[in-house]
Amino acid sequence: MPPAPDRAFASDNAAGAHPAVVEAVIAANAGHVLAYGADDHTQECEARFRDLFGADVTTRVCFNGTGANIAALATLMGTLTGPHHAIVCTNWSHIAADETGAPERTLGTKLIELPSPDAKITPEMVESTGHLQGVQHHVQPGIVSLTQPTELGTLYTPAEIAAVCDAAHRMGMLVHLDGARIANATAALGGDRTTLRSFTIDAGVDVISFGGTKNGAFGAEAVVFLDPMLATGSEYVRKQVTQLPSKMRYLSAQFNALLHDELWIELGRHSNKMATNLHHLVAEIPGVELGTPPEVNSLFPRLPHGWIELLRDWCFFWDWDVTVQQVRWMTAWDTTERDVKRFASGVRAISGSADSDR
Ligand SMILES: Cc1ncc(COP(=O)(O)O)c(C=O)c1O
Incomplete structure (x- = not known):
């Protein structure tokens, strides 16, 4: 669950x-x-x-x-x-x-x-x-x-x-x-x-x-x-x-x-880092097409059929291109490591590749 x-x-x-x-x-x-x-x-x-x-x-x-x-x-x-x-x-x-x-x-x-x-x-x-x-x-x-x-x-x-x-x-x-x-x-x-x-x-x-x-x-x-x-x-x-x-x-x-x-730069840096961390964690999960690591604070992965709705039970995110099941995951100044791990464990759980460790 x-x-x-x-x-x-x-x-x-x-x-x-x-x-x-x-x-x-x-x-x-x-x-x-x-x-x-x-x-x-x-x-x-x-x-x-x-x-x-x-x-x-x-x-x-x-x-x-x-x-x-x-x-x-x-x-x-x-x-x-x-x-x-x-x-x-x-x-x-x-x-x-x-x-x-x-x-x-x-x-x-x-x-x-x-x-x-x-x-x-x-x-x-x-x-x-x-x-x-x-x-x-x-x-x-x-x-x-x-x-x-x-x-x-x-x-x-x-x-x-x-x-x-x-x-x-x-x-x-x-x-x-x-x-x-x-x-x-x-x-x-x-x-x-x-x-x-x-x-x-x-x-x-x-x-x-x-x-x-x-x-x-x-x-x-x-x-x-x-x-x-x-x-x-x-x-x-x-x-x-x-x-x-x-x-x-x-x-x-x-x-x-x-x-x-320079608080503004520090917040931007944090937000970028959370996107990079999410990329690293999800990159290990079979089925997700992630593309290259994020340059800033957004990822545009393609997900296998049927995953998007299941994953939205973990966290809401926007569609990007529905014709290819591409979505957008975006981090913010206040995204935490915990948010990242939790969401990645949701992806992992849906992939069936391991038990969720939330
Ligand atoms: C590139 C870019 N420019 C400008 C905006 C300005 O948006 P808003 O009028 O919603 O503040 C946005 C918001 O998504 C944006 O992504």
């Missing part, structure tokens, strides 16, 4: 908030402070992002990831020469696949979705849009949006992102990085601020959606304009796209807790 099912591997946004974030929000809940960002918590948050990326960056705190992407992209669109520009991304990108057409609706912009087996965009893919340029019957590629780590849990190296940025900039395009899980990427690629800068500002990225929600926040994302020229008007655009929080102190306080003493 499996134990009561849990949700430890459902998603990183199924996890709660880190205690330090909870404490920071409680501490911010004192007295009257001015709204819309004119508060000490937001000043501190903006200073922390300047400390991370450099004195010239502009940070706009937002409510959620979709909204941060829209605020970032809408601001970039405003800096382009007209509304005939399009956004180049992959078919897997969150903006294309999981935002209910929000970019198309709110920006009035076409997305050029390029097929990609690993959810990564290459310089060649960017260059492949060159035939559209200068032809009045076509949208004009204006922005490249890439996701790091990708929606398939793959990672770009800093050099790969630099090459995409070079290609985009050569073609007169701007680069947006969806970093909903930027902590996982930072932890996986080296685990310090230099690593973060190596695949963002040093690689030539123009603007980032910097995620907090999937990494221990209640709900907070930040749009960080790395090129100061591109931030012009971003305060107005954020309001227009309904991402200006009046009680901003509560969102900023969450980032202040996460950015303090």
